[in-house]
Amino acid sequence: MRLLILCILVALSASVGTAVAPAGVLPKNSAEQFELAFWNSIKDSKQAGDYEAYLQAYPKGRFSALARARLQQLKAAPPQAQAPPQPAPGKPAAAQGQAKAVAKPQPDKSRAPPAPAATPAPGPAGSVATIKDCDACPVMVALSPRPFTMGSNNSDPSERPAHKVALHTPFAIGKYEVTVGQWRQCVQASVCPAMPSLGNVPDNLPMRDVSWDEAQLYLKWLSTVSGKPYRLPTEAEWEYAARGGTATRYWWGDQMKGGNSSCAGCGEPWNAERPPPVGSFTANPFGLNDMNGSVWEWVQDCWHSTYKGAPDDGSAWVDGSCQARVIRGGSWRENGSYMLSTTRFKYDASVRQSQNGFRVARSLD
Known part of the structure; x- marks a missing residue:
């Protein structure tokens, strides 16, 4: 009986190992391994879009139930307070705030034709x-x-x-x-x-x-x-x-x-x-x-x-x-x-x- 239990545990351990670690540098070229690599790349993500992307690619995938649960959890979480904008390099944050307060709409200079320059x-x-x-x-x-x-x-x-x-x-x-x-x-x-x-x-x-x-x-x-x-x-x-x-x-x-x-x-x-x-x-x-x-x-x-x-x-x-x-x-x-x-x-x-x-x-x- 003990031997049978031991064999079952070994088999389970082997199957778990196979499920979480892609073989080689990249997954082998099969749909199952590509899906596994996709999941491994997002499984710790805190971005709802990552789980939406997985479900779009694999709506009936091996991890679809878990992806939906993570997605529901992320969408139900209260929004986090946004951090203040980062100051531009070489410009104090206070100066940036003042500039923002008095700034007026400017023409979109990016639409102007570029100055001629030799490549x-x-x-x-x-x-x-x-x-x-x-x-x-x-x-x-x-x-x-x-x-x-x-x-x-x-x-x-x-x-x-x-x-x-x-x-x-x-x-x-x-x-x-x-x-x-x-x-x-x-x-x-x-x-x-x-x-x-x-x-x-x-x-x-x-x-x-x-x-x-x-x-x-x-x-x-x-x-x-x-x-x-x-x-x-x-x-x-x-x-x-x-x-x-x-x-x-x-x-x-x-x-x-x-x-x-x-x-x-x-x-x-x-x-x-x-x-x-x-x-x-x-x-x-x-x-x-x-x-x-x-x-x-x-x-x-x-x-x-x-x-x-x-x-x-x-x-x-x-x-x-x-x-x-x-x-x-x-x-x-x-x-x-x-x-x-x-x-x-x-x-x-x-x-x-x-x-x-x-x-x-x-x-x-």
Whole structure:
């Protein structure tokens, strides 16, 4: 009898272990493992939108009952008192309050045509030249492409096969992820939706809780304001930029090392509730910040479960239904095993999730 009980306990223990820990760096390519990874990424969240996103994707999922209970609990909780607005860098809080009291409506300068300026030509591969097309535009880094190996044969199946990609067109990509302050300018122009979850979030945090479809609204607005064709980076451009000219697992080497990215257990600054301000960690060799961790970043490509048949010229892979789009780079809620330059995942293009953001790109030809 004791032996039978012991066997049952061992079996239960094994099943519990399987239910809470995804295998490998990323979940294996199956619906069950993707759902498990989704749940593990939000199970400690205090954002109602995260549980709504889970239920939209998995209305009859394994954790749907728990998600509904958490959602009901969060919506029933009394609203918390909002923190006072953060003072702008270099400006005393008192001065900000005075300015707010006497401020009058100002014309939307972001709609004015940008002053003509020559776009700096990117230098040799790996060199850094910054671009800022207009007052409202994010700072970008201009890159000259060269062939590189994309993906990995030693990690998750979705990253296979490792393959040569020959990028031919110079492009620019955001030095940082799009920030809350930059998104708010689009909201003020009545183009982008206001996000209730932002509240009094400081302007210098990365914008998140935004769907792929909503990111397109920002890009169209920015293209109109700047006169330049802004877009999301292709998945190949993103990985080329994230690697920073390296061929190692991370841009800093083959071993995880704290202090290089915003992720759980990867060093300060870190906060369980939200990512740190953009640029809080060292830039990679191309001068790009927060490619690893911070927030997952949307790219242009549709999701494919492997790289078999992927374009070899760095263009976006957009055949198929495209209901799911690719996100890259991990977020501050994941641990260091998600910070690899090859890490990729998928998300429904129309769904918001509090870990998902983006950075801008445009071609320079």
